[in-house]
Amino acid sequence: MTTRFDPIAATCPAPQAETERVLLGHGSGGQLMAELLADLTPRLGAGTLEDAAIVTTGTPEIVLSTDGFVVTPRFFPGGDIGSLAVHGTVNDLAMMGAVPVALSLAYIVEEGLPLDELRRVTTSVAEAARACDVRIVTGDTKVVGKGAADGLFVTTTGIGVRLPGAHVAAANGRPGDAVLLSGPIGLHGITILSTREGLGFESSLASDSRPLHRLTTAMITAGACGVHTLRDPTRGGLASALNELAAASGVAVELDEPAVPVPAQVAAACDLLGLDPLHVANEGCLVAFVDPARAEAVLAAMRARPEGACATRIGTVVAGPSGRVTMRTLVGSRRVIDMLVGEQLPRIC
Amino acid sequence: MTTRFDPIAATCPAPQAETERVLLGHGSGGQLMAELLADLTPRLGAGTLEDAAIVTTGTPEIVLSTDGFVVTPRFFPGGDIGSLAVHGTVNDLAMMGAVPVALSLAYIVEEGLPLDELRRVTTSVAEAARACDVRIVTGDTKVVGKGAADGLFVTTTGIGVRLPGAHVAAANGRPGDAVLLSGPIGLHGITILSTREGLGFESSLASDSRPLHRLTTAMITAGACGVHTLRDPTRGGLASALNELAAASGVAVELDEPAVPVPAQVAAACDLLGLDPLHVANEGCLVAFVDPARAEAVLAAMRARPEGACATRIGTVVAGPSGRVTMRTLVGSRRVIDMLVGEQLPRIC
Structure with a gap:
């Protein structure tokens, strides 16, 4: 809180009430994102949506987690969007005390993406999954027109089995x-x-x-x-x-x-x-x-x-x-x- | 196979070998898509990736299915991208003879999307899920810059329990x-x-x-x-x-x-x-x-x-x-x- 003279505030007209829009910060993992989730999740009839959730279908407990990956660039030192998507979802399961069992893989691809890049990412997904001892069991691919996405988005969803001794929350x-x-x-x-x-x-x-x-x-x-x-x-x-x-x-x-x-x-x-x-x-x-x-x-x-x-x-x-x-x-x-x-x-x- | 004179082939130079690229048709659900999947799925070490898969973690059998939704327009007579995402994934589980138990929900949002539209879609997801007797248990939201996606993409993943008498394949x-x-x-x-x-x-x-x-x-x-x-x-x-x-x-x-x-x-x-x-x-x-x-x-x-x-x-x-x-x-x-x-x-x- 400051009461010093602010030249920008003094020269700019006050902004009009306008349509609330999604900001980049709403995806930050920080305060703005917490506000967005506090707005949306009650509409889902859910309390808090954690990164992963226990789906009580008996013993052992089954845990479900999903994550979309939009990283740019898609290839970087230490990994790529494919290995990152596997690790990210495996780790969300792990943070619930679960051992990952199976993953699903959903691609949204921009028309014109070199097919070889899609092959490289897919090979990377496979190698990362193998190294995690988890199987890719089902998938989906959607293609949107040029300009309607930025290359490739990957959503992985994992199911895992909770360790009997895990009481983490x-x-x-x-x-x-x-x-x-x-x-x-x-x-x-x-x-x-x-x-x-x-x-x-x-x-x-x-x-x-x-x-x-x-x-x-x-x-x-x-x-x-x-x-x-x-x-x-x-x-x-x-x-x-x-x-x-x-x-x-x-x-x-x-x-x-x-x-x-x-x-x-x-x-x-x-x-x-x-x-x-x-x-x-x-x-x-x-x-x-x-x-x-x-x-x-x-x-x-x-x-x-x-x-x-x-x-x-x-x-x-x-x-x-x-x-x-x-x-x-x-x-x-x-x-x-x-x-x-x-x-x-x-x-x- | 035809040997008739083809005026287009006769007047256009033969195309040069060039980078293979993803085409819109690769997402069609038809022949081109089948070719793309035949190219990618062996890289995953999987045989055929069906729309849903049985994950054998004991009895009852657990089924997993994922689907990305990129429909445009996002609101249409009879539904919207939110209800469609719920129905699509519930139906993929149903086609395996499974009863849906829980869904995950992953949004990829373009910066600038009116927040009210995201609220409407989320309410629609919730209503559709309730009508299906399935819970949304976990989620993820990513925001990309203006122009890097077309408004909103929704990926739903469902887990279901297979009916004991279901032998469909x-x-x-x-x-x-x-x-x-x-x-x-x-x-x-x-x-x-x-x-x-x-x-x-x-x-x-x-x-x-x-x-x-x-x-x-x-x-x-x-x-x-x-x-x-x-x-x-x-x-x-x-x-x-x-x-x-x-x-x-x-x-x-x-x-x-x-x-x-x-x-x-x-x-x-x-x-x-x-x-x-x-x-x-x-x-x-x-x-x-x-x-x-x-x-x-x-x-x-x-x-x-x-x-x-x-x-x-x-x-x-x-x-x-x-x-x-x-x-x-x-x-x-x-x-x-x-x-x-x-x-x-x-x-x-």
Whole structure:
């Protein structure tokens, strides 16, 4: 809130009431997106639509998750739209404590896309699925005219079976829980941005896109019932993921800045571009709230896997204020970590 | 094969070898699409990708199906992209003999779409799902920049539970089977085309978009194990659906032209536009191959439901030649009914 003279406000006429329109920021994974979902999901008669949901059709519990992928460019260091679509949906299942069983694959293709590109993406989908031990069982292809889509959009939907010992949910965080992070942040977002804009960082960076279901299985096995929440901080970054979990659990989170692993090149790119690495998207790490009595055992299980080799404790869950995320900085001060507002990097996934 | 002089071939230079590109016809539901899928699906390590697939995670059998919807216009007499997306996926599950349990919903939205339109579509999704007794359990929303998509694309994925008595499969047709059709053909495609182009037929026509899972349940219950195949003739129309079933079952189909119900206005529109009603898309009827001993019982069960009130027998399955569909015309001659080649009506669903 400022009362200083604002030359833009002073010279521009007040905007007329006009049609509300969808903004790029509505797809950001941040605050605007939360508002859009709060507007739409009650119309579906649903409470909150999580990234994945349990469909109770008996035992074992079946979990369903869907994700659309519109990333540009479609090929980037560390992956492409096909492998990303497989990993993204596999990871949404994994964050529910489920082991993926089968995927469906829906393409929306712009007329004129080179057929070889569609073949490359399809081969990449197949290889990623094989590496995840998940089958592509059904699919759909729609073609729209030139200019009616931007090349290729991929929607993957996965079904998985929940591990018997999995009691994870966004609302299950408790004061005292350790906040664990599986690996460095910011790699996916900075790689995509740098590749798209030709900034040069992409020569020494790669997306962290990879499947996390084996890591979550190891965590849940080691943690007994002590793994309370799991979340992969994709759109909106670590900051938005922690804000969502804190709000859902009615707790606060205190982060320790020196403990948050930001690769030097990600930090350099963020400095240059004016981005906060806490808001940059990831596709291959996860954050968890874990019972403090089980935290060391879970950390050890994470570090025993390649995708969790750099796992570390980055903070603590405290009683409140509900939904508040703060970070103790290098110089000892505290700052509030907000959700991403608006759109930082569109079409990141 | 013709050796007649072709003035176009004689005056145009032979086309150079160039990049193969995706054509609108690759999304038609017809021959070109079959070629594209034959190219892509082996890369997925899958045999044939049906519209829905059984995911064997125990008993009961779980069925998965996905469909992208890119219809234009998004609102049309008889429905909109939201209700169509629900009905389309529910029907793909129904054609496997499954009862739908849950749906996921993925939006790809173009920046600038009026928010009210997104609200209307979401309300329509909810109403259609409620009418189908199926829950929307999870979702995803991506926003792309202006010009990178055409308004709104919707991908729905459904999971269903297979009825214990359901032994339907595309390959299960047998010589002697009755070919049953649940209602009139051509309504969806002609309504969309007429609405899009302002041809005027839309004032007295409406899409047949509706759920068919209660009809299939009634058929399977009445048919014991006599319902061999089920297919909803969407893209590519009745002709393409019958060609696919005949090829999959290694049988031929003989249709009786006077028996195929084509509404007068659909026939008039097709005459005017040079379309074959057998190639026009439907969203609310189905075709079945049924054991002749059970055909009357199944027909009676179909006619007892509103969506099957006009059910009728339109032909017979015969031994061969495999994959051949022919029709005895009004004047007594026989003509071969081919799959749709290329694209007749793009973005029909």
